[in-house]
Amino acid sequence: MIDAVIIFCAGVIGYTYIGYPILLWLLNRLGVAGDTQTSFEDRWPSATLVIPVHNGETVLRQKLINCDALQYNGDLSILFVLDGCSDGSESVLREGIANELCRWPVSIYDSGTRVGKETALRQALGDVKTEVLVFSDADADFSPSTVAELVGPLANPKIGVCCGRETHVSAAGGGAGEGEGLFYRYENQIKKWQIPICSMTYVQGGVFSIKRELFPERIKPGCTQDGVIAFETVLAGQAVRFVPTAVSTEPYKITVGQDFARRVRTVCRAFFAVLCYSKLFFLPRTLWYGFHLMSHRVLRWFFIPLFVIMLAAAIVDVFNHPILWVLIAAQIGFVMLAVIGWFNESKGRRMKLPYFAYYFVILHTAAFIAVIKTFLGHRVVTWQPTETLPENG
Secondary structure, rough: OOOHHHHHHHHHHHHHHHHHHHHHHHHHHHHOOOOOOOOOOOOOOOEEEEEEEEOOOOOOHHHHHHHHHHOOOOOOOEEEEEEEOOOOOHHHHHHHHHOOOOOEEEEEEEEEOOOOHHHHHHHHHHOOOOOEEEEEEOEEEEEHHHHHHHHHHHHHHOEEEEEEEEEEEEEEEEHHHHHHHHHHHHHHHHHHHOOOOOOOOOOOOEEEEEEEHHHHOOOOOOOOHHHHHHHHHOOOOOOEEEEEEEEEEEOOOOOOOHHHHHHHHHHHHHHHHHHOOOHHOOHHHHHHHHHHHHHHHHHHHHHHHHHHHHHHHHHOOOOOOOHHHHHHHOOOOOOOHHHHHHHHHHHHOOOHHHHHHHHHHHHHHHHHHHHHHHHHOOOOOOOOOOHHOOOOE
């Protein structure tokens, strides 16, 4: 029985982080067909760049300047959606508009009171009639071609959503974003391998485009928009595509503790969205997508308990199978590497491999806590930008 437990836990972990990427690589090598290349040619659709804001007065002037540099061959307008801002966000925007910091038409929607990101967006988008919606964060810089890169693939009638590549930078050379480097490269490679094979299993909320008619009219409170949009698009018979050339750059000014709290909130919303759309795993037409959703997202959220169970089972059974000392040593070695990463971080030092182990443990511990909180009925409804997070999250 103990042997079966060890094999099961090791198999799930190995498949999630090694087996699934290898499967994607093999499918790519076998030449699985991708999307047919199409083009809007001379008639590009009208688009609205939508930017949700909560207390963003320190970044909005730069955002207007960044929007001014955007290149697009069709009609483009900019919409700032203020969600219960209590600072000078609206004043900064109106001053920037008056000073013509952005050459594209700019409008402002103010929800008045704090209603949450998704609710504020739904209210603001009621009167938007453009054919395509593009989303960005207030503190993010788009490369000049990002809007065009995100909209271009939508010429294919089988593609409903395009998601770009988000990069994180730290002006001080530290912060949680720097530690994500190895994991982000790993993630981006998986998403590239998914392009000809399946839809993305989630949407990168700060850099994506969507056909206006596909934007969901309602998102259940507690669900993440990033998940629901991907799920609804697949259920509508269209695909979500990764566009790595569409780049959004965001600063990371938060501590690892703040990043941990942010990830707990994020996974709470993502896991609840999966629970609300569990039919994806059972409908015949979405079984293939459900397989990738389980492989790429859901299994990761259970890494920590599987890791602990496997270690405990190996320790119990080590006298019957001395070879398990290798497994125990590997697990303990990884934990010790994470402890070294934590110690170095607390002293303001950083070594890549220990920090990666430390960040990996933090990432998956946050995910497991989020899963438990979701099962216990906890729901996250309002949205907090990372730059305004308190130290304790």
